[in-house]
Amino acid sequence: MSIQVEIWWDIMCPFCYIGKTRFEAALKQFPKRESVTVIYRSYELDPRAERDIDQDVHDMLAAKYGMSREQAKSMNDNVAQMAKEVGLAFDFDGMVLTNTFDAHRMIHWASTQGKQAEMADRLFQAYFTEAKHVGEPAQLAALAGEIGLDAEAAAAMLAGSDFADAVRADEHAAQQLGVRGVPFFLLNRKLAVTGAQSVDVFLDALQQSSGEA
Known part of the structure; x- marks a missing residue:
């Protein structure tokens, strides 16, 4: 079917x-x-x-979830690593x-x-x-x-x-x-x-x- x-x-x-x-x-x-x-x-x-x-993705996530910019960047780094494992290259800093x-x-x-x-x-x-x-x-x-x-x-x-x-x-x-x-x-x-x-x-x-x- x-x-x-x-x-x-x-x-x-x-x-x-x-x-x-x-x-x-x-x-x-x-x-x-x-x-x-x-x-x-x-x-x-x-x-x-x-x-x-006029805001980058790290600051956006920090504001959305009430966390520090460093915590948001760490979260995005983890997602970038997940993406890398399936062959994708994420540039969170440039998004x-x-x-x-x-x-x-x-x-x-x-x-x-x-x-x-x-x-x-x-x-x-x-x-x-x-x-x-x-x-x-x-x-x-x-x-x-x-x-x-x-x-x-x-x-x-x-x-x-x-x-x-x-x-x-x-x-x-x-x-x-x-x-x-x-x-x-x-x-x-x-x-x-x-x-x-x-x-x-x-x-x-x-x-x-x-x-x-």
């Missing part, structure tokens, strides 16, 4: 990038991977965030905090061009590794161009309100499902996997959804 995997995520969520990487590793081991369709669903960790934020709504609109637009997964990968790498401003429309359009999409068409889309409703619909669906954090993986609208789980957990979920377990 076919398996639909919906992933609620945010570009600025480190565990989403790690979880996505582990899920993809599980998918490579799954014998029926050709029957799996992956859909990225929008979720904003901070929908009230400004596009331009540019921003609002991700337009980036989510870009993902939906890329989906209509058959490039949703490629756009998600490019955004993750741009934010976590390359210190790019993924809330800036010109930067988003340039990133779209880098994966073979029409950068001018991307800029025109971002200049309007296209796909705003699609982003809101995903977020509403998350509320209806009781999603409280991301990443959140939902297989065939029946089996949920929350967080950046191990490859084995994802593989087991795929096997259960295919009726093998």
Whole structure:
């Protein structure tokens, strides 16, 4: 049987990038991977965030959780090490905090061009590794161009309100499902996997959804 995997995520969520990487590793081991369709669903960790934020990620976490900057940096160093273990390079010192709504609109637009997964990968790498401003429309359009999409068409889309409703619909669906954090993986609208789980957990979920377990 076919398996639909919906992933609620945010570009600025480190565990989403790690979880996505582990899920993809599980998918490579799954014998029926050709029957799996992956859909990225929008979720904003901070929908009230400004596009331009005069604060780095260490100070943001320190303020959010009531800890010192040194404690926040230590926490981020631990996450960076976790990312390194799955082949990802995180540069927390260079990350540019921003609002991700337009980036989510870009993902939906890329989906209509058959490039949703490629756009998600490019955004993750741009934010976590390359210190790019993924809330800036010109930067988003340039990133779209880098994966073979029409950068001018991307800029025109971002200049309007296209796909705003699609982003809101995903977020509403998350509320209806009781999603409280991301990443959140939902297989065939029946089996949920929350967080950046191990490859084995994802593989087991795929096997259960295919009726093998």
